[in-house]
Amino acid sequence: MRLQIPTLLTLLTTAVPLTLAQSRPNDTTICDFYTTALLKDNTAANQLKLLTLIVNTVVIGNYTTPNVGIAVPGILAPGKFNGTEVNLAPFFDGALFSTNDGKSEGSAVNFLDGGGAKPLMENKAADDDKKDSRQYNLLTHLYEFFGSLLGCSQQGMDDYPAYNGVASMYEVHKFMNLDAFQIGYFIQQVALSAASFGVAKEDLEVVGAALDKLFNKRCSPATVVIPSAGPQLESMCIASSCPLDPMAACGLYDKEGTGTPPKVANASLAGNTSSTASASATGTASATASKPTTTTPTGGAAVERVGSFAAVAGAVLLAFAL
Template sequence: MRFSTIAAAAAVASIAEAQRPANTSVCDYYTTALLKNNTAANQYTVLTLLVNTVVIGNYTKPNIPGITFPDVAVPGILAPGTVNGTKVNLLSFFDGSLASSNRGGSSGVAVNFLDDGGAAPLMKNLPSNGQTSNQYKLLTHLYQFFGTALGCSQQGMTAFPAYQGVASQYQVHKFMALNYAEVSYFIQNVGLAAASFGVAMPDIQAVATTLTNVFDKRCGPPTAVIPSAGPVLQSICITEDCPEAANSTCSSYAAVVQPSAANGTMSSNGTSSGNGSTSGGGSGTSGGSSPTPTSSGSSGSSSSTTGAAPRNAAAGVTVAALAVAAFFL
């Protein structure tokens, strides 16, 4: 991905005056820089701020004496964007417009992951209004996943639980058929969100490079992102335009199936809603929930595509309005 925009933003200011020590994780270092005490609760707060900003864009700027945060525009992944001239709109993966969530079958099902307040609770530094919704599970799993990826040393405590989702991000996202621009847009928003909170450019680039190499290349070999789970398939970018990973194992990935538009079909573990989305609890780290984890996908080539559906399926007006409002607050 291109780092020029993020680099320009990060160059404005950084909350850290010195370079992060090699033996201190990104999570530990910036939790201390932002909130002084490197506790599980503070780490969870930092991850909440980061992830919520990635999802809905700029909505808050911490008021910490002695720290001036840079003005970095973060659109958020719910807002449409463009990557290298390619238009991206990820909202339909989250609002139940597409049958793209993996519930263990041979094709995706529609799940509304914005079913518990949409952007409104995120603006209050919360994952959702309640604790039983698809939205709650999605956002809390994102906090937990990035906490592990960024090396939060206090994670696993009551205040910041260990990751409770599926370790294989390929399994989570396999029915989304994400392309290079779509995954790159997500990673770009992670970098911009980090820059908006004063994270130094070398740290942003290191994290973005890891995310790109592990998730934004097709046919990636099994990789241990969640240490306790061991090496599992992680490629999220699986279409032909995705760069092929080093040491690729394309035979471990199933043929790409484009998600279809939601049609009101009931899933096996949720009740159908009017727009075809299910109300059963979701899991995973993105707009798709997951089956029982496996160490590899079904064998087959990743080059073919079937069942294509338009990416710009109708989106919920209320959710879209909240996302746009969050961007301009």
């Protein structure tokens, strides 16, 4: 089964009302262009702010206004990808033995220990007094990892640190046994989040293709994402149903294609964590979102919250960095 990511992004962006008057020059990175377009000054602080807005929206759905009217359910919301039910939240609320803590098997880790959704709605990674939390570590690493992926030229300055987490996304995710539907749903939420801020269809396709190539192929050879780390194994889709990379190097992946899901640590939290197929992985995508339920001012800006995430407290993402 092969996910048609460019087709997915075309479907997602057909009706996107563009907010930017000019297209991105080829010699300008996506990060630099949209930082300038949306926040005016292309500083390290503004680049970090842009990535914070995008990543936090991926996690909890739409929470800022203005946006261009694209509904983002967020990675916490159970949804569907290509007619297949997906629920990613239990991977990171302590429900499963799925986190790689450097042991020979997964650990059950709660990534909701930094204040949940509330600080994310305030454009933070965690509450100010919880900067030693798993949540803070996870979210800040996400801001940094995506900054490198999108070419933020000012990253590495005091206001926007370089990524210093684990560089191999395979090592981070190896005990999750993620499949093509789960990775596809994650990529979909990234695309929707970026689209909600007016990122052009062409740039969404660039980002989607990069994520698909890096993470959604089984047994991909080592590649460079973090320059200082050199080539690393980046495949996150390791279930036997994942599409095999044309240049497959399966011998490098000790957990490749095992088909063994993580064991349940907390049955009351776990729910249904497997992807329940009701359609082929090839085709159109579907994601559901409830209507905005609250609108409150935070930090001088109106904040919209899409969906009901109180039950899972907010700050879980398909973790890129531990």
